[in-house]
Amino acid sequence: MGLEITCPWRCQLPRFQVRTWIEPVVASAQVAGSLYDAGLLLVVKSSFGARGSFNHSSTSPSPRGALEDQQQRAISNFYIIYNLVVGLTPLLSAYGLGWLSDRYHRKISICTSLLGFLLSRIGLLLKVLLDWPVEVLYGAAALNGLCGGLSAYWSGVMALGSLGSSEGRRSVRLILIDLILGLAGFCGSMASGHLFNQTAGHSGQGLVLTACSVGCATFALLYSLFVLKVPESMAKPSKKLPSLDTVSGTVGTYRTLDPDQLDKKNTGGHPPSPGKTRPPKNILSLLFVGAILYDLAVVGTVDVMPLFVLREPLSWNQEQVGYGMASGYTIFITSFLGVLVFSRYFRDTTMIIIGMVSFGTGALLLAFVKETYMYYIARATMLFALIPITTIRSAMSKLIKGSSYGKVFVILQLSLALTGVVTSTVYNKIYQLTMDKFVGTCFALSSFLSFVAIIPIGIVAYKQVSGSQCGDRTEK
Template identity: 50%
Template sequence: MARVMLVRTWIHPVVAGAQIGCSFYDTGLLMVVKNYYSQSNSSVSTREEEQQKAISNFYIIYNLVLCLSPLPTAYILARLGDEKNRKITICMPLCGSLLSRIMLLLVILQDWPIEVIYGSAVFSGLTGGFTAYWAEIMALAALSSSENGRSLKLTIIELTYGMAGFIGSLASGHIFIKYKNSYRQGTILISSSIGLYAFCLFYSLLVLKIPMVEETSHKTEEPNTNEGEAIEDGGYKALETERLEEQMESNATCNSAENHSSMTPSMEIIALLFISAVLYNLAVVSALDVLPLFLLKNPLNWGPVDIGYGNAAGYFIYITSFMGVYIFSKYVRDTTMVMIGIISFSVGMFILAFVRWSFLYYVARAVMLFSYIPLPTIRSMLSKEPHGSSCGKVFVVLQLTLEITGVILSTICNKIYQVTMDWFSGFCFILACIISCLSLIPISIVHHKESVRQGYNTICPR
């Protein structure tokens, strides 16, 4: 019975099911949008250029709506999750995602205009969207783990997310084209996505048990009463009491000095971690938001199956990043792991900018094998700073910051891509490489400050 109860606390089935469904949806949406705008352009000479601009403009509006619409509700849901029940912050976004997938299915079956998807994105965002959902997943994983194992625990969640995306992406292209002679393209794929989201919602509501999280508190050291009762000699007892008082006074002095040196830069460290996370996320967004357009146009000119394989290669990085965290966490600090991930991403982006053949795309992806280490590791570091009961709110503030800054840069990069795609379509990847390198600066400062703080702490006797 105890084992069954433990299994019911696992959030992994929700993460895996939702991400496979999301992979199906992403591939289906991209191909549906491509087919929609390809039918609108009849001139062969201008078809590719006009199609690229139309798809780019669609995703600019779609991403803006999807990322900005959670702003009124995400923090409220996170607060309800922290204070009431964490299922609220998981189930509400799943409901919104489920209904948005149903809307895409209706667009396919009823020949509705593609702009209907903007409305489904608004509804998905107002129910919390990915912002509230993923922040709560991370908060739940962080609070149910020890500080020493927190980076690994969060990376295991990311690994589950990545493996599910890998499997879903591999299958999505084949499912999209499999029944093209009998059904409208994408019907089976989107229906499968709907089924997976329905399963996740059912599991979260009826099966999932939220584990009890005990808040850590600093308790005043008390003398061992059993030892005190065993001491019968008055002189020895007085001596022991005097020694204990001196030890407590020494500890209090050391703790006071340590608190003065460590609590003061705590907010500074949080701010630096936020800056590093935001800059790195901007680099990722600026590249990945234009990547599908880059793959659809010449010289690569990928179809549904190739798009699925390309997405799978991106999700495979979650697996290599997990292996990296598992190995590196035994030998280096969290800040060092973050820097390794940033460098891996930067070099991969530089190679991706000059890709002209499909095999080079996979070479660039292989170089980025540790690029998903930084954000979960930064979340792990942040979760150790605030009080446990505020973890959900801190994570959702971080996620909202990432979403807002990301969608702004996404819009800018899509416009830059439209201008530069004829003379150098990889320009946005060079821009991503530069921004990624800038994110090394704040995390390096955190690394230095932690080294100084840990060096000071070793002076105090324990």
């Protein structure tokens, strides 16, 4: 009797409920990923630097600027091919893994993707340990993609996070997973530069960093295989609401922050509006255009930024590269806080525009960076850069039926994935052509695209305001 009084919640908590938490997998996998990203950049830079110095030592001496430009072009060409492999190979397996997870076991996509993560990290470790050529990393990236890559992994994470939470608490759970992702990436990036320098000598440089990345990836895989359990669904069956609010390939969403439940309560017993049964295709098309344009700007900036910080005028060392990458993860926190505040006062379209202005302004400042402190000012200006894409999904979810979420979001995600592959190639080529004249050309272009993306979103906002005003007049 006393036990029931002091622990009234005991009957509601399964004995091994902690084993259903996906957060340990997300944290360890993201630390491994952030260490790998920093290690990949520094190892490739070191490899091409050694090649360049060897080739020129046997011929005639060249100016330092010429050697640096040659190294930049070599690194850029490497990332063009690497990003193509990373972006295209998951298209062969991600959908199949998602189908198997839905039909047989929820952990299939997570465990298979984590195996691919581990193989790619081992590939980098062997390259450092055995001094293999950097081209081996293309094969490691292909193995990662054939195992599902990020798309299959993150869809599995979101599915497990949704299963163990009720519809009312699901948004909080998913946002916390996003926060764990950002915090883990921040910690891994902060430590990456220091770990890279732990081993002296060219042949062993980066060994500790890559070994730590392999260790974290191994922990994530073993935890998902032997500890993680699939939670029982806590959601009540409903004909109006989907059981899951995530789809294969999407990375986190804040759309459940929007007061959909309040809207449904306020409608009372009225039938659904025609816009819900037949979504306005022009509004959906404008949201698609805005998302693709904004993704062009973001992907281009993210791909060029590592090359930019390695050359003059910044010329960062390993520790500074790690700090710079860590600063990129802070937008997970600031964007999350921004959505929590803005969603109480603004429409979805207004929040999207705020995020686009934030990123566009930061990218414009980045184009004229000459000192390290200016770089961090530009990054701080991008504090709401994560809001637009996630909130565009939120706006779309309000225009379509729950049964259409998967179809619409998969089309959006495939569009963004293919756009990202093309953007990476184009931006790297533009960077190679303009780095001697104006090194910030790519950032200026990204700023322009970010502000252009506001146009279709602004049209959507205008249509919403006009529609609400017409509705008010009709009621009067």
